[in-house]
Amino acid sequence: xxxxxxxxxxxxxHLIALAALVAWLALQSRPVQMHDLQLADGEKxxxxxxxxYHFPGQTPFDKDLRITREQIAADLAALSHITRCVRxxxxxxxxxxxxxxxxEIGLKVLLGAWIGYDRKKNAAELDHAISIANxxxxxxxxxIVGNEVLLRRERSEDEMRALIRDAKSKSQVPVTxxxxxxxxxxxxxxxxxxxxxxxxxxxxxxxxxxxxxxxLQHVAAIHEEVQTHFGKPILIGETGWPSEGRQRxxxxxxxxxxxxxxxxxxxxxHDRGWDYNLIEAIDQPWKRRLEGxxxxxxxxxxxxxxxxxxxxxxxxxxxxxxxxxxxxxxxxALAAAVALARRGAGGRLRVAxxxxxxxxxxxxxxxxxEHGRVAYRDELEWILLGGLTALxxxxxxxxxxxxxxxxxxxxxxxxxxxxxxxxxxxxxxxLARGTLVFAAAxxxxxxxxxxxxxxxPTLLYLTPALIFGTLAALGRGAARAERICxxxxxxxxxxxxxxxxxxxxxxxxxxxxxxxxxxxMLARGEHQQxx
Numbered sequence: 001x002x003x004x005x006x007x008x009x010x011x012x013x014h015l016i017a018l019a020a021l022v023a024w025l026a027l028q029s030r031p032v033q034m035h036d037l038q039l040a041d042g043e044k045x046x047x048x049x050x051x052x053y054h055f056p057g058q059t060p061f062d063k064d065l066r067i068t069r070e071q072i073a074a075d076l077a078a079l080s081h082i083t084r085c086v087r088x089x090x091x092x093x094x095x096x097x098x099x100x101x102x103x104e105i106g107l108k109v110l111l112g113a114w115i116g117y118d119r120k121k122n123a124a125e126l127d128h129a130i131s132i133a134n135x136x137x138x139x140x141x142x143x144i145v146g147n148e149v150l151l152r153r154e155r156s157e158d159e160m161r162a163l164i165r166d167a168k169s170k171s172q173v174p175v176t177x178x179x180x181x182x183x184x185x186x187x188x189x190x191x192x193x194x195x196x197x198x199x200x201x202x203x204x205x206x207x208x209x210x211x212x213x214x215x216l217q218h219v220a221a222i223h224e225e226v227q228t229h230f231g232k233p234i235l236i237g238e239t240g241w242p243s244e245g246r247q248r249x250x251x252x253x254x255x256x257x258x259x260x261x262x263x264x265x266x267x268x269x270h271d272r273g274w275d276y277n278l279i280e281a282i283d284q285p286w287k288r289r290l291e292g293x294x295x296x297x298x299x300x301x302x303x304x305x306x307x308x309x310x311x312x313x314x315x316x317x318x319x320x321x322x323x324x325x326x327x328x329x330x331x332x333a334l335a336a337a338v339a340l341a342r343r344g345a346g347g348r349l350r351v352a353x354x355x356x357x358x359x360x361x362x363x364x365x366x367x368x369x370e371h372g373r374v375a376y377r378d379e380l381e382w383i384l385l386g387g388l389t390a391l392x393x394x395x396x397x398x399x400x401x402x403x404x405x406x407x408x409x410x411x412x413x414x415x416x417x418x419x420x421x422x423x424x425x426x427x428x429x430x431l432a433r434g435t436l437v438f439a440a441a442x443x444x445x446x447x448x449x450x451x452x453x454x455x456x457p458t459l460l461y462l463t464p465a466l467i468f469g470t471l472a473a474l475g476r477g478a479a480r481a482e483r484i485c486x487x488x489x490x491x492x493x494x495x496x497x498x499x500x501x502x503x504x505x506x507x508x509x510x511x512x513x514x515x516x517x518x519x520x521m522l523a524r525g526e527h528q529q530x531x
Contacts, residue, residue: 014356031314047085049280067094115146198237211250245294259309292453331362338400409479410434444492465516472519489517
């Protein structure tokens with residue numbers, strides 16, 4: 001077994017990682033030039049989807065929730081600065097007050113009736129929506145009977161036809177049905193029942209995701225195809241782009257891409273005379289439970305009703321590098337101080353290596369905190385994932401206090417601690433390695449089997465990958481259980497990358513899984529480890 005000093009390798013690996021992270025942050029901070037959206041005097045967006053669930057704890061799944069008229073009035077007042085119309089998906093939970101408030105503010109409404117599995121609830125919802133539409137015909141532009149019901153397979157085509165016919169026989173306003181464009185093409189006979197066809201065209205969510213450079217070409221092509229096929233007025237009922245979340249092949253959520261898509265789409269729509277509704281008015285944090293991080297960030301306004309991007313001028317994905325750089329500086333200083341206080345073999349090289357580890361660990365701790373603010377959905381995720389983030393961040397301190405001896409296996413370290421042995425840095429590092437490698441194996445497996453709405457946890461496991469991967473490559477050994485977890489990490493990392501080999505996020509995750517898993521998987525076990 002090689003007993004080479006690890007400090008030179010750790011220094012080199014972490015300096016490379018630090019340079020890569022700084023370059024990535026600089027790229028994110030670079031303003032992106034794009035088309036300015038210059039609307040004529042008095043011209044606004046034609047319509048935006050409105051859901052009021054943007055305050056903490058608000059969700060349409062809360063049957064007892066009723067949105068107050070005051071909140072609706074505040075929301076619509078903010079939206080009136082950017083749009084002339086809002087689209088609703090339901091008239092439940094206080095949303096039946098929207099047409100009344102909209103009349104006072106001067107907005108129009110696309111009124112939706114939510115159709116799902118429950119036939120009794122569907123009937124009550126539709127009857128209520130029809131009565132509201134008939135009460136406010138000067139406000140309600142149209143009644144939308146159901147949203148993506150066929151896509152969700154909650155009702156059949158014949159059942160939707162019956163509901164639409166019933167609504168048309170009672171409604172004083174035009175009636176339509178909304179679904180993704182592919183399902184309209186599959187169920188095109190429904191077009192005979194509606195006054196106009198409402199299609200959803202979402203380049204990001206296509207089965208073959210479309211990148212931002214070709215997104216508007218895709219929308220134009222689909223609009224022309226649908227228009228030609230049906231020969232009826234077309235409303236693009238949903239289109240937009242997310243600002244946060246997981247990249248799907250070449251489709252990358254980001255503030256700059258969202259701004260670019262909205263600006264270019266609105267310019268093209270107004271130029272071509274398209275009728276449209278943007279998704280959506282306000283970020284919806286509750287949607288993260290259904291669609292992951294990306295689901296919560298399609299809004300023109302954030303959850304505090306502040307505009308997320310300007311309609312003119314360049315836009316950057318990151319407004320400042322200050323916090324990550326501060327985290328790096330503090331991490332480097334803390335790790336170097338611990339290394340100096342724990343004088344041991346390695347001298348200045350050891351101190352420099354520990355400082356570089358601290359810099360990377362501090363920067364990643366800040367980046368993981370930033371990600372948690374947009375991605376973590378509840379206290380449990382903050383406890384579990386936040387705990388793993390904190391554990392990864394402490395690795396720099398543990399390594400700085402470590403004297404370079406062979407690490408035991410996690411089980412051996414735990415047994416020693418239970419028997420009253422001293423909690424040496426080596427034993428604590430071994431426990432941390434076992435915990436983080438097991439957690440990474442679980443994360444890699446979940447991402448492999450169910451990837452659609454899961455973020456790539458690259459930033460969370462990069463620190464363990466750099467430290468433990470380097471030590472294993474230098475012959476520091478690994479216990480059998482850790483080698484099994486490492487094999488899962490490697491296989492699942494490769495398996496997740498293969499379906500989207502050009503996705504930079506998938507590539508970064510592949511590199512992280514290989515850096516962590518491959519050296520551990522190939523490492524020799526040690527008798528001292530007790531495995």
